[in-house]
Amino acid sequence: MDALFPFGFPEPTRFYLALYVATLVLHVVFMHYVLAGTAFLAGRGLLARLGIDTERPAYLLREWMPLMLSAAITAGIAPLLFVQIVYQERFYTANLLLFNRWMAILPTLLIGFYMLYLLKVNADVLKRPLIRQAIRVLTFVCFAFVAWSWTENHLLSVQSLGVWTEHYASGALMFKTPELAPRLALWFCGSFPTLAAWLAWQIRLTATDDEHREIDHPSVARLLAGIGLVGLLSAALCAAAYYAMLGDAERELMTGPPAGPWFIIAIVGAVIQSAGWIVIWKQNALPRGLLLIVSIALLVTLCGTAVVREAIRLARVDITTLYNAHTQAAAVSGLGAFVFFLVVNTALMLFCIRLVRTKVESRGTRV
Ligand code: HEM
Numbered sequence: 001m002d003a004l005f006p007f008g009f010p011e012p013t014r015f016y017l018a019l020y021v022a023t024l025v026l027h028v029v030f031m032h033y034v035l036a037g038t039a040f041l042a043g044r045g046l047l048a049r050l051g052i053d054t055e056r057p058a059y060l061l062r063e064w065m066p067l068m069l070s071a072a073i074t075a076g077i078a079p080l081l082f083v084q085i086v087y088q089e090r091f092y093t094a095n096l097l098l099f100n101r102w103m104a105i106l107p108t109l110l111i112g113f114y115m116l117y118l119l120k121v122n123a124d125v126l127k128r129p130l131i132r133q134a135i136r137v138l139t140f141v142c143f144a145f146v147a148w149s150w151t152e153n154h155l156l157s158v159q160s161l162g163v164w165t166e167h168y169a170s171g172a173l174m175f176k177t178p179e180l181a182p183r184l185a186l187w188f189c190g191s192f193p194t195l196a197a198w199l200a201w202q203i204r205l206t207a208t209d210d211e212h213r214e215i216d217h218p219s220v221a222r223l224l225a226g227i228g229l230v231g232l233l234s235a236a237l238c239a240a241a242y243y244a245m246l247g248d249a250e251r252e253l254m255t256g257p258p259a260g261p262w263f264i265i266a267i268v269g270a271v272i273q274s275a276g277w278i279v280i281w282k283q284n285a286l287p288r289g290l291l292l293i294v295s296i297a298l299l300v301t302l303c304g305t306a307v308v309r310e311a312i313r314l315a316r317v318d319i320t321t322l323y324n325a326h327t328q329a330a331a332v333s334g335l336g337a338f339v340f341f342l343v344v345n346t347a348l349m350l351f352c353i354r355l356v357r358t359k360v361e362s363r364g365t366r367v
Pocket of ligand 1: 024027031034035069072073074075076077079080081083143144146147148150151152153154155157183187309
């Protein structure tokens with residue numbers, strides 16, 4: 001594997017790996033909103049004690065969260081399909097070994113989903129501060145549990161047969177490994193810069209005409225810059241801790257020809273994001289051009305990180321043994337149907353967005 005990811009693989013493997021990583025990034029963009037957004041809602045009491053006004057972002061989060069959770073779940077389906085094509089029994093084996101603990105994701109997601117609606121309801125009993133805070137915390141716990149489950153499942157899926165056998169024989173419900181904490185912490189901290197960018201756009205684009213005249217949004221610019229910067233800094237610390245834990249094979253792939261350039265662009269993206277948030281902090285404003293730069297840099301970081309994540313897995317899994325299976329999968333027709341539905345569904349989504357935009361604009365609210 002000397003070529004840049006995903007070029008160093010036979011055509012079918014390259015195709016599936018590229019689609020897997022691209023669709024995973026899409027899942028991450030929405031999943032980050034849910035994970036960091038529910039953490040923000042659970043922790044906003046602490047910010048209030050520091051005298052920070054969180055009303056506007058909190059309102060947007062409550063309103064948008066059910067939709068964004070649906071998007072995160074829906075966007076999870078495509079990588080779920082591709083990961084099974086690319087890694088085959090590795091994914092299923094981890095699912096089966098974790099069994100009840102893995103299946104607990106489903107009821108947890110249902111409870112989390114329901115909690116999101118409770119956050120929006122204005123019933124008297126739910127207005128009591130203690131109950132409201134309990135709902136906020138429980139909501140976050142649900143999604144943190146789901147994130148933990150995906151990380152645990154992933155780490156188990158890349159183990160050797162010996163570790164799987166040992167895990168099965170022990171009858172353990174959970175798979176414990178020192179890698180879990182820094183990896184999960186990295187996902188958690190890394191979700192805040194994404195949340196900050198999402199909220200900045202939502203605040204800009206959903207401002208009413210009156211608010212929009214005051215285009216700087218000084219009431220929230222520093223809060224969002226703070227969220228972005230703290231997230232980037234803490235994610236960098238977690239990444240360093242995680243890197244220190246990895247073996248030579250993983251580091252070689254991450255920094256060598258296949259993923260090294262991706263690693264560099266991930267870091268460059270993070271540096272540009274940090275610079276962007278610092279300027280936003282200094283200007284105490286959310287200018288469109290700057291937000292655009294921060295958002296592009298964010299996407300670059302997410303893509304680079306997703307490839308580096310894959311390089312760590314590829315250092316542990318001998319993908320050459322799966323080349324034949326990929327070739328067979330590619331020989332099963334269906335690409336035509338896939339492209340057809342991709343085009344139709346994209347067109348339908350764009351139509352729906354346009355429809356909502358036109359209706360809301362005609363009611364006098366900017367979208
Ligand atoms: C809000 C709920 C969810 C959260 C917080 C969440 C979180 C995560 C996290 C943290 C990872 C990365 C694991 C790692 O690399 O260590 C991940 C990966 C993934 N998630 Fe989600 N997820 C959620 C819902 C879903 C759902 C419902 C699906 C499927 C429909 C899904 C599909 C995937 C897939 C396929 C991966 C990659 C797995 C792999 O490569 O091993 N996620 N998710």
